[in-house]
Amino acid sequence: MANKKYWVIIFLTIAINVMMVQWTVESYLGREYEQVVLFSGIAIVSACIAFIALVYWKRVEYEAEQHE
Amino acid sequence: MNTECKKGRNVKKSKSDMVNLIGNVDQKDDLKYNRRAFLKTAAGASVALGLSTVPFSVKAMMGMAEEEEERVEITKLANLPKGESLTFNYPTENDAAILVHSVNGELVAYNSACTHLMCPVFYEKDSDTLLCPCHKGYFDINNGHPISGPPQRELPLIELEVTNGTIFATGRKYRHG
Numbered sequence: 001m002a003n004k005k006y007w008v009i010i011f012l013t014i015a016i017n018v019m020m021v022q023w024t025v026e027s028y029l030g031r032e033y034e035q036v037v038l039f040s041g042i043a044i045v046s047a048c049i050a051f052i053a054l055v056y057w058k059r060v061e062y063e064a065e066q067h068e
Numbered sequence: 069m070n071t072e073c074k075k076g077r078n079v080k081k082s083k084s085d086m087v088n089l090i091g092n093v094d095q096k097d098d099l100k101y102n103r104r105a106f107l108k109t110a111a112g113a114s115v116a117l118g119l120s121t122v123p124f125s126v127k128a129m130m131g132m133a134e135e136e137e138e139r140v141e142i143t144k145l146a147n148l149p150k151g152e153s154l155t156f157n158y159p160t161e162n163d164a165a166i167l168v169h170s171v172n173g174e175l176v177a178y179n180s181a182c183t184h185l186m187c188p189v190f191y192e193k194d195s196d197t198l199l200c201p202c203h204k205g206y207f208d209i210n211n212g213h214p215i216s217g218p219p220q221r222e223l224p225l226i227e228l229e230v231t232n233g234t235i236f237a238t239g240r241k242y243r244h245g
Contacts, residue, residue, distance in 0.1 A: 010111050017117035024121040029221065031242040033128035040125035047118025054111035061104065 006057035013050035017043050142167055142177070142228075142235045153191035155180065158226055158237045164188060165226055167235065170209050171196050175230065177237060178212045178223035189223065198223070211245035 020043035027035040142156050153168045158179075166180040168191045178198070180188045187202035197215065198207040205217030212223035227239040 007107060010107060010114060013114040014110060014117065017114050021117055021121055024124050028124045028128060029242070031131065033132045036128035037125045040121040040128075043118040043121040045118075047115040050111050050114035050118070054108065057107065 003057050003060045006053045006060070009053040010050050010057075013046045013053070016046045017050075020046065139229070140237045142237055145175075145230060145233045145235055148235070151193045155188075156237075159240060165237070166191060166198070167226075167228075168198075168209060174210070175228055175235065176209060176212075177226035177228055178207075179226065179240070180223070182219055183214070183221040183223060184217070184219040213245055 020039045024036055024039040024043065027033075027039060138159070140158055142158075143154055148154055148167065148169045150169050150173055151171050153166055156165050156167060157163055158165045158177075164180045165177055166189065167175070167177040169175055171193065178189075180190075182189050182200035182202065182205055184200065184203060184205050187200050189198045189200045189205075189207060191197075191209070192199045195206075196209050198209055198212070199205070200207075200217065200219065203218050205219040206215045207213065207219070207223055208215050212225055214220060214222065222243075222245060225241045225244045226237050227241065229236045229238045
């Protein structure tokens with residue numbers, strides 16, 4: 001599968017985001033606001049990476065279909 | 069047009085072995101639940117998880133702008149003998165707290181809402197622990213950390229200061245010990 005790397009990226013971002021949600025909530029309950037902003041920032045960047053990976057994957061996936 | 073076989077062979081749950089060989093193939097499901105749909109859903113889940121942290125960071129930024137806690141008088145040290153406790157409110161009237169003069173002579177104060185389901189905790193002189201009677205949650209008097217029962221997080225610690233025999237609350241820490 002030529003676009004396997006996009007699968008890996010998307011699933012990595014899921015793993016990261018699950019951790020970030022957990023850490024964000026924990027930090028929020030502990031009133032550690034600087035850490036909340038940090039973890040939330042990482043989660044947003046990770047979400048953006050997932051979205052970009054999806055866009056690139058779609059391009060590759062459906063391009064291959066058109067050539068068939 | 070009815071495409072089903074009169075003999076009932078070309079249908080789902082057919083008795084025919086040849087039909088059952090492909091009984092797990094369903095075109096509708098194939099179009100709906102396929103590899104592409106799976107990856108799109110996974111990407112959507114990742115984005116949703118990432119965005120779900122945004123409200124917390126917004127609230128955190130609002131919290132950072134809040135003022136520092138003030139210094140509040142609780143009571144006179146003489147009014148609180150060893151092994152006794154006193155309830156008060158800190159930092160606001162809605163935050164119940166407990167001040168304990170432990171058997172060992174130490175002064176400690178915590179917000180008294182149990183970190184499990186917010187029931188008030190009480191000082192147990194005999195065992196020198198804090199007890200939440202709702203679900204039998206016990207907290208260590210020295211650091212406010214849970215020692216048994218359902219609570220998982222420590223009680224918020226209220227920083228104390230004793231000046232001229234008067235006990236003051238000067239701040240609050242959520243993560244400590």
